Amino acid sequence: MQWYWLPEFMPRFIEGLWVTVQLLGLSIFFGMLLAIPLGLVQVTGPRPLSWLARGFCTVIRGTPLLIQLWLIYYGLGSLFPSVPWIRESALWPVLREAFPYAVLAFSISVAGYEGEIMRGAFRGVPKGELEAARALGMSPFKVLHRVWLPRALQNVFPTLTGEFILTLKAVPLASTITIFDVYGVGAIVRQETYRIYEPLLFVGLIYLLLTLALVLVFRYFENKIPKRA
Amino acid sequence: MENALELLAFSPPGWGGALLRGLVTTIQIALGAYFLGLFLGLCGALGKLYGGPILRGVLEFYTTLFRAVPELVLILLLYYAGSDLLNIALESMGFERYDMSALTAGIYVIGFVQGAYSTEVLRAAIGAVPSGQMEAARAIGMSSFQAHRRVLIPAMLPFALPGLGNLWLITTKDTALLAVVGLSELLLVTRQAAGSTKAFFTLYLAAGALYLMLTLISLAVFALIERRYRRGQPVQG
Known part of the structure; x- marks a missing residue:
């Protein structure tokens, strides 16, 4: 496992994250x-x-x-x-x-x-x-x-x-249609550094965190729904 | 219209035959992956119910991870890493390298993803069977295996079937993702056809119609299966 590419590509991952969030929203x-x-x-x-x-x-x-x-x-x-x-x-x-x-x-x-x-x-x-x-x-x-x-x-x-x-x-x-979301940035890393697993694992990690965040946001709204005791 | 028919003709230069061959590959992968997923799911569900803390922890990790990470990422990871790891393992044990065919790799990849979802569906369904039924089976002297085969599994199927039907539909559509790793199933064939003829609308619509047909037929088949397995259930008003 080599992670030397991470600092270099971090700004692009953050841009990608923004694209992912925008697309989703x-x-x-x-x-x-x-x-x-x-x-x-x-x-x-x-x-x-x-x-x-x-x-x-x-x-x-x-x-x-x-x-x-x-x-x-x-x-x-x-x-x-x-x-x-x-x-x-x-x-x-x-x-x-x-x-x-x-x-x-x-x-x-x-x-x-x-x-x-x-x-x-x-x-x-x-x-x-x-x-x-x-x-x-x-x-x-x-x-x-x-x-x-x-x-x-x-x-x-x-x-x-x-x-x-x-x-x-x-x-x-x-x-697959030339949009660079988080996954797309991961694919760029793969092409430029020839590392296959690390970028994919990193993208997987980001998604795990995104899923968690989404669940927490929706749980917050769910708790606002008044329930009959 | 004439043009479209010519484009979809069965023999070359028409692309109809190629599309149908792609559809057959898609169905093969979907069937293989679905049954692999069901097998993993059944093992996983039983493991989650009866296993010790370590096994339960491992299974929890598997189902959480595989359901939280996008299928596309998993497919790429497993497609490249899976055959790589297998070869490293084989070589370290002194065996020959084994070149997995793309079809087999596709089945394993989608199967492992489906296994995580099946585990949860089956676990919930087993949980819905009243515990008295299993106790009764054991009380009349069935062995644990017999009780599972004769009572638990038939009794939980009606609860599991809607979820399993959905999973089958998801499997058929997930096979389309294998186009990204270059496996020539229906979607990749369509893409090649569209690329070389520039008739994007006609070809993608034709492929879409084939997928839709597969879905509609599957829905009908699952309705039949569900009716059969609901025989023993009380009628719901």
């Missing part, structure tokens, strides 16, 4: 934003919408994330440059990077998995609570905002924590 944010309506329409939505949402979840959950990522990056990435108005738009410098494609792919994946979980969560809220809210004169939107959604999220909080850890562990896949 953005994917969870946009993913959940999509997952909530996906779960909701499967419970109350009109038939066609509910079928569409269910189909979306099945397709996303039934195909490997790596294939989704490559489809979006190589597929869209090869399509966009051939469309003139996209090339001339102000967004083009952003779309030339790999990062937005990774966020898009991960968000869609999170939406698919968590949409399924939110379906169960919305269904699991006792009917009486919703009826009580409506009886108090809340509008349907207010019922969702004040009662249905908070109660649903509370019930599946531990499940969601587990799911987000899975998302964290999917982030290294982004390194």
Whole structure:
């Protein structure tokens, strides 16, 4: 075991860590934003919408994330440059990077998995609570905002924590589309120093700590949920 | 559309045949890894339940580590380190070097990762079997092995099957990660095809459809298995 490369590459690992955290945060944010309506329409939505949402979840959950990522990056990435108005738009410098494609792919994946979980969560809220809210004169939107959604999220909080850890562990896949997250930096070390195991073990250690941190953060929020004694 | 059909034709220059061969490799790896994982999981679960403090500690370390580190990192580590360590061990004992085929290495790598998850699923399922059932089995004179084979394992299967079904789906999708170490399963074949024809959308969508088919068929099969093993369970209202 030789660790002489560690001080030299430390700044890049810290940059990589930031990329990993950003990717994770953005994917969870946009993913959940999509997952909530996906779960909701499967419970109350009109038939066609509910079928569409269910189909979306099945397709996303039934195909490997790596294939989704490559489809979006190589597929869209090869399509966009051939469309003139996209090339001339102000967004083009952003779309030339790999990062937005990774966020898009991960968000869609999170939406698919968590949409399924939110379906169960919305269904699991006792009917009486919703009826009580409506009886108090809340509008349907207010019922969702004040009662249905908070109660649903509370019930599946531990499940969601587990799911987000899975998302964290999917982030290294982004390194296959030229993004330098923690794992990507580890791969650079491997190429430049010809050490195979040490960088991988180091990346593993960072992930262990990240998982721990994520668990602690979510446990903090979980403890804020009022429990019936 | 015409173009896409030509691209996916079974004989070269079409890529359909290559994709299907990739799918067969994927299924082979997934099956091998899944059953290796199940075997490790059963040993691990029993070890966690009956083992001494040292064995329990080792197993706890295995399941925690393997579930916390990303699969991609584990696959790279095991893929390179695994065959390396095996050869060092073989040479130190005076045997010939053994060049593991990529397929075997892939099965071992994914199998070890799945073993950690299976351990937890099976341990939870065994814990859900009322202890009276095992006591009754021992009381009528079954040996410990008989009681496990005849009572514990059939009784815990209904609890374990949903988790095991999920694990199978995860295994089939994890095999895609082996594309990164250069094992020509479905995804790597697709990537090569897409690279040489520039038809990214068509080929990736076709591969995605194949994975989806595998998932949907698996779901149906697991529903059948689950129905069979739930025969002895009280009907849930």
